[in-house]
Amino acid sequence: MEEVIANKSIKVNEEGYLTDFAQWDKSIGLEIATKKGIEMTDRHWEVVDYLQDKHKKEEALSIRGIKKSGIFNVKEFYGLFPGGPLKVSTMIAGIPKPKSCI
Amino acid sequence: MKNLVILGAGTGGTMMANHMIKRLPKKDWKITIVDQYKTHYYQPGFLFLPFDMYKSKDVKKKGGKFIPKGVNYILQKIDKIVPEKNEVILENETLNYDILIIATGTKIAPEETEGMLGDEWHKSIFDFYTYEGSKALRNKLREWEGGKLVVHITEMPIKCPVAPLEFAFLADSFFKHKEMRDKVDITYVTPLDGAFTKPKATETLHYLLEEKQIKEVTNFNIEKVDSENGKIIDYAGVEVEYDLLVTTPTNLGDEMIERSGLGDDMNFVPTNKGSLQSKQHENIFVIGDASNIPASKAGSVAHFEGEILEDNIMRFIEGKPLKEEFDGHSNCFIETGNGKALLIDFNYTQEPVTGQFPFPGVGPLSLLKETRMNHMGKLAFRWIYWNMLLKGTAIPFVSNAMSKKGKNIENVENKD
Numbered sequence: 001m002e003e004v005i006a007n008k009s010i011k012v013n014e015e016g017y018l019t020d021f022a023q024w025d026k027s028i029g030l031e032i033a034t035k036k037g038i039e040m041t042d043r044h045w046e047v048v049d050y051l052q053d054k055h056k057k058e059e060a061l062s063i064r065g066i067k068k069s070g071i072f073n074v075k076e077f078y079g080l081f082p083g084g085p086l087k088v089s090t091m092i093a094g095i096p097k098p099k100s101c102i
Numbered sequence: 103m104k105n106l107v108i109l110g111a112g113t114g115g116t117m118m119a120n121h122m123i124k125r126l127p128k129k130d131w132k133i134t135i136v137d138q139y140k141t142h143y144y145q146p147g148f149l150f151l152p153f154d155m156y157k158s159k160d161v162k163k164k165g166g167k168f169i170p171k172g173v174n175y176i177l178q179k180i181d182k183i184v185p186e187k188n189e190v191i192l193e194n195e196t197l198n199y200d201i202l203i204i205a206t207g208t209k210i211a212p213e214e215t216e217g218m219l220g221d222e223w224h225k226s227i228f229d230f231y232t233y234e235g236s237k238a239l240r241n242k243l244r245e246w247e248g249g250k251l252v253v254h255i256t257e258m259p260i261k262c263p264v265a266p267l268e269f270a271f272l273a274d275s276f277f278k279h280k281e282m283r284d285k286v287d288i289t290y291v292t293p294l295d296g297a298f299t300k301p302k303a304t305e306t307l308h309y310l311l312e313e314k315q316i317k318e319v320t321n322f323n324i325e326k327v328d329s330e331n332g333k334i335i336d337y338a339g340v341e342v343e344y345d346l347l348v349t350t351p352t353n354l355g356d357e358m359i360e361r362s363g364l365g366d367d368m369n370f371v372p373t374n375k376g377s378l379q380s381k382q383h384e385n386i387f388v389i390g391d392a393s394n395i396p397a398s399k400a401g402s403v404a405h406f407e408g409e410i411l412e413d414n415i416m417r418f419i420e421g422k423p424l425k426e427e428f429d430g431h432s433n434c435f436i437e438t439g440n441g442k443a444l445l446i447d448f449n450y451t452q453e454p455v456t457g458q459f460p461f462p463g464v465g466p467l468s469l470l471k472e473t474r475m476n477h478m479g480k481l482a483f484r485w486i487y488w489n490m491l492l493k494g495t496a497i498p499f500v501s502n503a504m505s506k507k508g509k510n511i512e513n514v515e516n517k518d
Contacts, residue, residue: 065367
């Protein structure tokens with residue numbers, strides 16, 4: 001399905017996650033964040049960069065990865081994206097939500 | 103004389119030794135396989151051992167029995183791979199290779215979570231991903247008088263992603279059988295959105311949790327285990343109490359991968375998901391759980407990878423371009439208790455759906471549906487594993503590329 005985000009028609013799934021990462025740009029991330037009640041700071045964008053880099057390299061997201069990244073720690077991650085940090089941050093970053101096989 | 107070296111004699115490595123011995127001319131190639139342990143475990147059996155459904159002898163055999171004649175079998179610890187020199191340094195010797203296959207799998211790392219690996223490990227906190235853990239849990243369950251059972255996943259990816267859920271289903275059945283289900287409270291705790299995360303599976307299977315009265319705690323990212331007070335605590339401060347914690351610790355690739363500088367954050371080897379060639383070194387290939395490809399970490403996946411990897415290694419030797427044909431095909435039985443099971447068959451892009459398998463309209467197995475026949479299939483799989491899978495024999499009517507025949511795919515888009 002399609003949704004208008006930041007005045008662009010964007011392909012998303014029924015939960016609102018982008019299905020085509022190529023359509024992502026910063027204005028889209030910003031609008032999703034605003035809808036989720038998150039005010040984006042440089043720190044937030046650093047996290048988004050990290051997540052997108054992992055996505056491009058086809059590497060799985062993990063708590064251990066975040067710990068090892070040296071970029072931010074898990075407590076801070078929860079502080080930046082309250083609630084479900086991976087769920088919210090991946091949506092803003094325009095990448096799929098982590099999931100299992102069924 | 104050229105050398106093919108296989109690291110790891112588990113499901114993937116043993117299978118590849120059997121594949122390659124048939125393809126590589128003996129006068130030109132020497133095949134060597136290395137593992138530090140002499141026992142080969144039937145890992146799917148670790149799910150049944152705690153409930154006394156299998157005995158120890160059902161899940162372990164001598165690994166050497168499955169290594170084909172003509173393959174050099176070395177029982178030694180692997181120190182590291184030196185890719186620049188095409189060398190593998192073992193405990194007592196150094197091997198040279200022309201082609202290397204990494205099949206060192208994944209293992210649990212309870213030390214990654216604060217408080218998990220302490221005095222209570224294998225006393226009130228258990229894993230069932232190792233022979234030792236599974237057996238200790240069996241002894242515990244034989245005597246346990248009930249209380250709060252928490253079945254928990256630390257973080258993804260894990261080996262056999264549905265096993266914790268199967269454990270919860272089998273536990274329900276086990277305690278009913280012992281006429282003590284009313285004394286046991288079962289909670290399933292996951293870092294994901296739910297026990298099921300794919301749309302079709304959620305829609306078709308969520309009733310199982312309700313029917314079996316299994317509570318779900320979702321989006322739980324564990325920070326630590328408080329074993330003194332019997333609770334697990336997540337980064338958001340949510341606490342879940344337990345009397346018996348059955349956890350799936352963080353899964354990591356082998357430490358040897360880290361020592362060799364070949365892994366990602368989780369010590370999995372970055373691998374081309376279609377060709378199974380390592381992304382860093384063209385003469386290194388990866389099979390099974392050791393790779394970082396986005397397929398399930400499961401024996402069936404290693405099996406489907408096997409034939410493609412065999413062809414690609416031959417193409418590499420002949421200087422031909424590799425085929426990028428692996429589609430992420432996975433096929434898993436899911437025990438639901440009471441002598442029934444589900445079957446799922448899926449790949450990188452096709453989520454599990456309902457239907458018949460392997461023959462459209464006939465079955466005899468049903469996809470994404472609880473049946474007794476599926477449970478028989480799961481039990482029969484142990485024979486298939488020891489007698490066909492490890493030997494690299496193709497399983498009749500099940501191809502390495504996933505077939506869409508017999509599946510109810512209409513209206514199900516790929517959600518990735």
